[in-house]
Amino acid sequence: MNEITITILIDALRHDSITKRDSPFLHALSNDGVSGKVRTTFGFVKHPVWFAGLYPKISDRAFYYWYSPETSPYKFTRFIPILSNKVPKLLRVGLDKIARYISKYSYGTASHIPLKILKYFDFAEKKPPWDPQYLPHITLFDILRENNLRWLFIGYPGSDQRTFAIWNKFQREINSNISFIWIHFAETDVAEHMYGPESKEYKKRLREIDSIIEKIYNMLLNIFDQVHMLIFGDHGAVEVKKSVNIEERLKELNLKVGKDYVYFLDSTFARLWFKNNEARLKII
Numbered sequence: 001m002n003e004i005t006i007t008i009l010i011d012a013l014r015h016d017s018i019t020k021r022d023s024p025f026l027h028a029l030s031n032d033g034v035s036g037k038v039r040t041t042f043g044f045v046k047h048p049v050w051f052a053g054l055y056p057k058i059s060d061r062a063f064y065y066w067y068s069p070e071t072s073p074y075k076f077t078r079f080i081p082i083l084s085n086k087v088p089k090l091l092r093v094g095l096d097k098i099a100r101y102i103s104k105y106s107y108g109t110a111s112h113i114p115l116k117i118l119k120y121f122d123f124a125e126k127k128p129p130w131d132p133q134y135l136p137h138i139t140l141f142d143i144l145r146e147n148n149l150r151w152l153f154i155g156y157p158g159s160d161q162r163t164f165a166i167w168n169k170f171q172r173e174i175n176s177n178i179s180f181i182w183i184h185f186a187e188t189d190v191a192e193h194m195y196g197p198e199s200k201e202y203k204k205r206l207r208e209i210d211s212i213i214e215k216i217y218n219m220l221l222n223i224f225d226q227v228h229m230l231i232f233g234d235h236g237a238v239e240v241k242k243s244v245n246i247e248e249r250l251k252e253l254n255l256k257v258g259k260d261y262v263y264f265l266d267s268t269f270a271r272l273w274f275k276n277n278e279a280r281l282k283i284i
Contacts, residue, residue, distance in 0.1 A: 261275055
């Protein structure tokens with residue numbers, strides 16, 4: 001039997017967002033198939049969880065950047081005497097290109113990291129999840145390779161995650177020789193960050209994705225005898241009630257970055273490395 005398995009990640013999809021009005025196709029699928037709530041995995045790097053079933057304690061991956069001054073592909077920036085955050089975008093692009101060349105990781109970018117702390121950090125992932133050396137553990141793609149099965153990967157890294165781009169790539173590359181498809185829609189996450197999880201903009205993006213998923217499903221039914229489809233969200237979202245600017249609060253302390261401590265701010269995570277006990281006590 002000619003069959004296919006397709007897994008679709010809708011970024012920041014809350015379980016209660018699946019309604020007859022905002023996502024009619026997903027709503028119908030949830031009634032006809034198996035549905036439920038899943039617990040959010042820890043950290044930002046979730047490929048080891050999805051493709052190998054490994055949590056950060058084993059995979060050693062939780063964030064896109066980790067503290068590693070010795071291996072940082074940006075350590076050459078310490079030789080640039082004046083490095084302000086207010087630099088032309090072209091310079092940032094140039095720094096990223098140099099870092100990608102040094103690290104041999106073609107997807108790495110540090111466009112939002114303060115330039116003065118770049119030299120302390122390295123990319124946690126150097127290879128895409130389908131690479132044979134991605135993890136020192138067996139991944140889904142290793143199993144597919146061992147069984148001479150082909151796959152189609154549409155999402156980060158390597159693909160445009162906008163909804164129209166995903167649909168275009170899918171139409172171009174789908175064929176009856178593929179056994180597994182991975183698709184990652186991202187525009188719902190962008191809309192939630194910009195406008196909020198209850199916004200009309202978020203619901204509009206979700207309706208667009210819902211429509212494309214229905215088209216994808218129907219196209220697969222015309223190609224394959226049997227279609228296995230799994231759709232999920234990686235996390236939800238809530239309205240922001242209050243925020244604290246950690247960076248500004250750190251600047252109020254009589255401490256020097258690099259000499260006393262190093263910091264990295266990942267949205268809801270503030271990570272700190274202390275160089276002395278005084279800095280630890282003051283910051284805590």
